[in-house]
Amino acid sequence: MTSIRCCARPSMPTATMPSSPDDSGFDDAAVRLLRHLEWQDGFSLVFLFADEGGAERLRLWLNQRLDFAGRPLQRVQTTEFPGHAADLVVRLLRLGQELLPELPVWVEAYTRPADAEWDEARRLFLARINERRFLLERDFSRPLILLLPRSFRAEAAKIAPDIWHIRAFSCELAAPGAVVRAASLAGELPTSPSNAPLAPPDAAALEAEAEWARLSVLPADKVNLAAGWRATGLLKRAGALYEAHQIAQEVLALARSRSLAEPENFQKLRDLSISLDDLGEIAQARGAWEEAERAYGESLAVRRQLLSRLGDTPEALRDLSVSLENMGRVAQARGAWEEAERAYGESLALVKMVLGSRHDWRTCREDVAGVLSQLAQVRLHQGNAEMLRQAVDAYEALVRDFPDDLSYRSALDALKKALADVSEVRLADSKPDPDQGNAPPPTAH
Structure with a gap:
């Protein structure tokens, strides 16, 4: 199936995290479980009785x-449900031998709560895992979180009394509203390496994740990669970077296999470059700069190849400019200023070529302004503010022509502030030192 996507320039998330804890039972349980998983060494067992919406949001x-x-x-x-519930116990025990000890295992046995066949599978699963309490305690050297329907709480204690007795804790989660306030303890929760605030996961991100899970098991030629790109984008914006990274890897593997199967198919080659960029953006957001650079670097090579095959089409030129900007961002992050300047400079030349072709005029103007602002940061580090003035001019024109787009205004305000800071520093540097002015004249010898 052909997948079409505009090659997008990365943007930082804008959602914010509440500054104080929510008092609801959901958040109390979330913080308690978080603390347990952060500090637990070795085996522990947690029972969560949850509605589907509450469990999904808590996981993210x-x-x-x-x-x-x-x-x-x-x-x-x-x-394995409903027909082979006992096999799930075997898989869990095997998984306990394969994973690193500190990685907790989250078992979703809560779905389809009103289905009699699935309820019977849950009972069999609990009975079988209860019989293996000794093996769990001896070999499963990590936290194990079992999620069951809320209606199963009383039954679970009766079916599996041995493991119920050794549980670290258990709690019940009601489904929260459409938007869940993420509980935080000020100064205690880790933040992302990009210093971007984390947003509570929303319904759209969860739905996109579920849709990708449904599609990804289809035959490879039936899977629409755009569903994976959509899922990674929504999950990334929701702050669910781990889940976004997992899906991005799956999408990339599929895109790579398709491209290898049809190396002369330009669209499949472009899909590969988009998937590489997707993985790079998420790796960058997670602070995994080496992984980001590898993905961006491969995407850049693919896009140079596409440009050589397709010629100077607006799409090929713009795609290459995005890859160069990504590489410039990585170089800038590790302090390689000359390398960043070369990448941004080439990217700027390309987007100006696209702008000259009048292809998607507004997007091209936005691209030029964006690359100017990136290049301005590098030049400013080298003591040159001229590019910063050009970036201000470009965003002023966008604000004038598209006043309803607040992102242009926000970028312009940030650039103007940077320019004002430069002017202030230069003014301070140009003033004579008062102490130096009052110094006595040098003594003649």
Whole structure:
């Protein structure tokens, strides 16, 4: 299936995290479980009785924090239900031997709560895992979180009394509203390396994640890559970077296999470059700069190849300019200023070529302004503010022509502030030192 996507320039998330904890039961449970998973060494068992919406949001909320602590949840979906519930126990025990000890395992046995066949599968699963308490305690050297329907709480204690007795804790989660306030303890929760605030996951991100899970099991030629790109974009904006990274890797693997199968198919080659950029953006947001540079570098090579095959088409030129800007950003992050300047400079030349072709005029003007602002940062580090003035002029024109787009105004305000700061510093440097002016004249010898 052909997938079409505009090659987008990355933008920083704008959502904010509440500054104080919410008093609801959902947030109390979330913070308690978070603390347990952050500090637990070795085996522990947690029972969560949850509505579907509450469990999904809690998983993404926890991984926003645990991913940066190096302890992301390892999600296990009950594909063995309803007919082979006992096989899930075997898989869990095997998984306990394969994963790093500190990675907690999150078992989603809560779906389809009103289905009698699935309820029977849950009962069998609990009975079998209860029989293996000794093996769990001896070999499963990590936290194990079992999620079951809220209606299963009383039944679980009766079916699995042995493991119920050794549980670290259990709690019940009601489904929160459409928007869940993410509980935080000021100064205690880890933040992302990009210093971007983390937003509570929303319904759109969860739906896109579920849609990709449904599509990704289809035959490879039936999977629409755009569904994966949409999922990674929404999850990234929601701050669910671990889940976004997992899907980005899956999409890239699929795009790569398609491109290798049809190396002369330009669209499949472009899909590969987009998927590489997608992975690079998410790796960058997670602070994994080496992974980001590898992905961006491969995407750049693919886009140079596409340009050589397709010629100077507006799409090929713009795609290449995005890859160069990405490489410039990585070089800038590691302090390679000359390398960043070369990448941004080439990117700017390309977007100006596209602007001259009048292809998607507004987007091209936006691209020029964006690359100017990036290049201005590099030149400013070298003591040259001229490019900063050009970036201000470009965004002033966008604000004038498109006053309803607040992102242009925000970028313009930031650039004007930077320019004012430069002027203030230069003015201060130009004033004579008062102490020097009052100094006595040198003594003649």
